[in-house]
Amino acid sequence: MSSLTNPSFSIHGVAVSSGIAIGQAHLVSNALLEVVHYQLPKHLIETEIDRFSEAIATVKAELEQINHSLRKNAPAELSAFVGTHLMMLEDKSLTEIPKDIIRNEQCNAEWAIKLQMDDIVEQFEQIEDVYFRERKQDVVQVVERIIKALLGHPSQLSTEQQMSAVSQERKLILVAHDISPADAIQFKQHNFAAFITDVGGVTSHTAILARSLNIPSIVALQRARDLINDGELIIVDGHLGIVIVSPSKEILAEYKLRQDQWELEQQKLKRIKSTKAVTIDGVSIDLLANIEVPEDVAAVKLAGATGIGLYRTEFLFMNRHDTPDEEEQFIAYKAVAEAMKGAPVTIRTLDLGADKQANSDTAVNCANPALGLRAIRLCLSEPQIFHTQLRALLRASHFGNIKILIPMLCTLSELRQTKLLLERAKQSLRKESLPFDENIALGGMIEVPAAAINAEAFANELDFLSIGTNDLIQYTLAIDRTDDSVAHLYNPLHPSILKLISMTIKAG
Incomplete structure (x- = not known):
């Protein structure tokens, strides 16, 4: 980027899906950051366990609905990723052990599932190899979905947000700490031009999905969600792994040209395939x-x-x-x-x-x-x-x-x-x-x-x-x-x- 005028600032990560996207940042909340810990009186413990069970059922229903929609709305291999998350919701380490924690610690369900997640993730962290180590993100993604259900947060964009994006004919770029396969599939159905996340790697499910969906994507940006403001204009360079925030007019013009050239090249390749x-x-x-x-x-x-x-x-x-x-x-x-x-x-x-x-x-x-x-x-x-x-x-x-x-x-x-x-x-x-x-x-x-x-x-x-x-x-x-x-x-x-x-x- 040294040959171009310096942008406001840029963030470097790992490019996992090629392409160039220009649009406004849409920040997705990280439910794990919102978890609070509080004690419960004994007479409310079973009610809290019921609330946890209902959240598990809600997440299962959401994922099953997404899996069903894949037949028409997404590449077939994506079903395997959503299926993996559904299988995890049958695992006692995520469905039963948190109930024991609620009983023993007399704590809220959000805190119990987070404690259990931390324990599982710690086990994954001991693995040196990148392929297996990155599988911990599947656990984190499932737990975050459970916590969102417990907190009553929507698992996708509201109708108002969807209509706003469409009516203004603007491209949105999803900025998140991490994106689960199910989220990626849902977000693809909206007007998102790219995905960028703080965590992840080239072998993560999110990376594989981004390539399958032909969405420019950069992961391992560390603090993108903290540094980028909602609605800010950003450029995602899926070739170099660079996110440019609030670009100058010169940088914006340069990248619009690169974007046009990239799209033209893709059209040429399709014609001569x-x-x-x-x-x-x-x-x-x-x-x-x-x-x-x-x-x-x-x-x-x-x-x-x-x-x-x-x-x-x-x-x-x-x-x-x-x-x-x-x-x-x-x-x-x-x-x-x-x-x-x-x-x-x-x-x-x-x-x-x-x-x-x-x-x-x-x-x-x-x-x-x-x-x-x-x-x-x-x-x-x-x-x-x-x-x-x-x-x-x-x-x-x-x-x-x-x-x-x-x-x-x-x-x-x-x-x-x-x-x-x-x-x-x-x-x-x-x-x-x-x-x-x-x-x-x-x-x-x-x-x-x-x-x-x-x-x-x-x-x-x-x-x-x-x-x-x-x-x-x-x-x-x-x-x-x-x-x-x-x-x-x-x-x-x-x-x-x-x-x-x-x-x-x-x-x-």
Whole structure:
């Protein structure tokens, strides 16, 4: 932004959904900040418990109504997120333990559920891995919804606010401490141009929803809700992760131009999505998509992609206390394979960190998860979990063009152990007369310098190679790309990176 006139002020966060939005800020209250603690006489305890039960029932009804509306008003995968919150409302840790707290502490229901939430969140905070740690936000979002019900606050914009926004034909930008999936779906039905929040990360449900809904979004702004006034004009740069508050005329004009250019570019991409990409010397280049859930396939087809280059399977293992069984995984993989109707689908085996294992009882403490027991290392240390996933993948291969991709390969020993386990999975399916693709392709992710240097040896034992540039850059340059103090050293075009990529391509 140094080339532009300084705005009133800007806030930097994490961009999770691209695009540019210009509009007036609409602040959403944080119910957790409004919780007060007061004692109750014994004769009112059961009445308070009834009030708590009614709030739970109210929230369930709200979420069920939202889930029902998804059939027409939102992408299909959003149902999974709302469903997760509904499942949490069946968990005794949120529905029964607060009642015990009310009885034992003789306190109000709002305070009881907040105490229980704090205890659960503290457990999540002990997890180092970002995927699982961010799941605490689901707990916070559900509890905030319960507290709003207890306080009698509306869960969405009032009719008066909706009509005001529409009648004035103005774009509103939602500013909140956090946004639950259910809130995001409801707010999308109104005139909101963007979401910005104080908390969250790229793997949070809010971030995934924002991308699915094509809404520019920035999270982890820390104090946006405190610094921005309701009704203030703000710019949301979903590319750079910047929120500009009360922009000058020059900044506003510049961003209106950028917004027009971005929208024009999106229109151009839509027009050419069915056009084949061919280089000057006649080499055809296919556009393959990355997905996280089966429902992402709809967006893949809409974008004109010719296949799926990376299906991340971690989503199946997240936000739960157990591991998905073979049947659950098989159904998910099969759904994608069938939906792609013969187009290639490359599915990456579990790429979880040291403490993102099947359950917390088996988690391994690790000072540096990026260099610890993760990805294929973790899978080989948990052969039964890996065996289950391999069987599910093989069974799904009967219904489409599936390829298996192994993450973070470093040594040939790891590869050979993997191939041995894959063969054992095949043998078990043969014994049960379950069909699968006998010639299923097996590939490896080249994302560790050691693998890139030894790419030729890996290529001799694999059907294909896939380069994971993010981790390759991080490991090669010894840089944590999330650490602001060394972010300026993160250079994708560093000569050593280009050389490793070149070596890998030649080996493949």
